[in-house]
Structures are given as C-alpha cells and as structure tokens.
Amino acid sequence: MDHRLSEDQLLDFADNGFLVLPDVLGPADVEALAEEAEALYGTEAPGRVFEADGSTVRAVHGCHQAPGPYADLVRDRRLLVPARQIVGGDVYVHQSKINAKRAISGDVWPWHQDFTFWNREDGMAEPRVVNVAVLLDGATEHNGPLLFIPGSHRTADALHAVNGAEDTADKSWRSHLAAKLEYTVDRETVTRLTAAGGIVSATGGPGSLLFFDSRIVHGSSSNMSPHDRRMAIFTYNSVDNAPSGGALPRPEFLAARDHSPLQVAL
Ligand code: 6CS
Ligand code: FE
Numbered sequence: 001m002d003h004r005l006s007e008d009q010l011l012d013f014a015d016n017g018f019l020v021l022p023d024v025l026g027p028a029d030v031e032a033l034a035e036e037a038e039a040l041y042g043t044e045a046p047g048r049v050f051e052a053d054g055s056t057v058r059a060v061h062g063c064h065q066a067p068g069p070y071a072d073l074v075r076d077r078r079l080l081v082p083a084r085q086i087v088g089g090d091v092y093v094h095q096s097k098i099n100a101k102r103a104i105s106g107d108v109w110p111w112h113q114d115f116t117f118w119n120r121e122d123g124m125a126e127p128r129v130v131n132v133a134v135l136l137d138g139a140t141e142h143n144g145p146l147l148f149i150p151g152s153h154r155t156a157d158a159l160h161a162v163n164g165a166e167d168t169a170d171k172s173w174r175s176h177l178a179a180k181l182e183y184t185v186d187r188e189t190v191t192r193l194t195a196a197g198g199i200v201s202a203t204g205g206p207g208s209l210l211f212f213d214s215r216i217v218h219g220s221s222s223n224m225s226p227h228d229r230r231m232a233i234f235t236y237n238s239v240d241n242a243p244s245g246g247a248l249p250r251p252e253f254l255a256a257r258d259h260s261p262l263q264v265a266l
Helices: 007-016 027-041 069-073 077-087 114-122 187-197
Strands: 018-021 057-061 091-099 109-112 129-135 146-148 162-164 183-185 200-202 209-213 218-220 231-238
Touching: 007 018, 007 077, 018 200, 027 057, 027 069, 027 091, 069 231, 077 091, 077 129, 077 209, 077 231, 091 114, 109 114, 109 183, 114 129, 114 183, 114 231, 146 209, 183 187
Parallel strands: none
Antiparallel strands: 018 209, 057 091, 091 231, 109 218, 129 209, 129 231, 146 200, 146 218, 162 183
C-alpha cells in the first residue's frame, strides 16, 4: 500500500495546519507501543518529567533514540512517507516524546506554538518541520484531546504574541515542558485567532495519526476522565534545517544531535 498523502489531504493540511488519519496502526502495534510507554514511564531518566504533584508522570522524551518499538516506529512508512512529503525531502527526528495525560491528574498544556521553542531554544531556523502524533489511547472530548485553532499556523503575528511566563520558577528546559510554559500565546491573540478559525478537538481511536504544523496554535485541557490519553509525538525536521545549536544547547533528549536522514524501514 502506498502511504503517500493525497493532493486533497495535503491541501487540507496546508489550509488547516493539521490532519487526522484515523486507525492507521492496528491493535497489536498500539499494544506494543503502550507497553513500552509504561516501561519508560516507570524508569528513572533525565527526560522523564512529572506533573506539579511530583508523582504523576507527565511525559518521557527521547524514546526514538534507543533501540525498540519507537526507534522502529519513526522509520515506519506510515509515518515517514507522509512526513517527508510535508517537509519536502530527507528528514530526521529532532524530538520525540510520549505525553501521558494521565486519567484524572493529567494537567493542561496552555496555548502555544511548538516552533517558538525549537527556534528560540534550539536554534532551528525555519519551520521546515512537522509533528506526527500517534494516539496510544483513544482521544475523546473528555480526556484532554489536543485542541487546534485551524489556520493559526498561517498567522505569522501569533509568533510574536509569545510571552514568557515570568513566574516560571525554573528557567531551564523544564519550563518548556511544564503546565506553566515559558512561551505561550496570549489571551488577546487566542481570542482573535479563534474568532477566525474556531477550535477543533483532535479526537480519534487508538492507532490514529495526527499531523500538525509546528506553528499551529494548540494546547489541551486537563484530563477529568478516568481514562489516560497517552500520545507519542515525533518532530520530523528537514535535514537541511538542522539547528546549529544555541549557546546553551538543550539536552539531547529534547534536541537530537544525530541529523542523519531516516530511511524507510523495509
Ligand atoms: O520545548 C519543547 O521542545 C516542547 N515544548 C512544548 C510546549 N511543545 C513543543 C515541544 O514538545
Ligand atoms: Fe506543543
């Protein structure tokens, strides 16, 4: 089967800034990924971060950098072929994470744009980069689905609406991953953008793929439901857009140092 996106799907992505492909990975694949996610959530590692309660896991980072199901997944043609199409050429994974959004206690991700972090913190020059998310659990209206503002990736001015959350105690990379984010899109900009584009919940069953532009304004509410909303996200960057590395490069689990082009797994 050819896993290339159709012209209509590419137009849809370019217009809205995101695209949902339902039920791409089957139950066996998803089960293996979920099992590995739980193993990583339970393992002490620098890229494992917790919610403000200090005990609920919020996310793990760098899962593609060790041999295993996630290193295989980033080369899977169902992800890599569309990612190459969208970016336009050879890609590598700049960052991987598995956000847990745990039942009842998974906290908010305020409105933000991902490119702001990679541009300002990692020295990534251009938004020649795409996020590909894999739902490990179903995302419903009730367990904190990703929220997108359609079309907001095309409003360059949103990029200048970021404001450091002055009260972030820890100005290190932890404030780039916490519920109190260092760079957010302010209320006035969110109000203006949603007046134009509305808000869409990216719901879907386990194994669904979400492609989203690095500049789309997005976020997610806390999870009030008794069901996790685990989601793996891979940031495929053009090999021609690899960061030169800022003065203080972030850890490798946030900004990959291996920029070699990914080959589709046979
Ligand atoms: O700092 C980063 O790289 C991460 N932070 C957020 C809020 N989204 C982009 C990325 O995953
Ligand atoms: Fe984000």
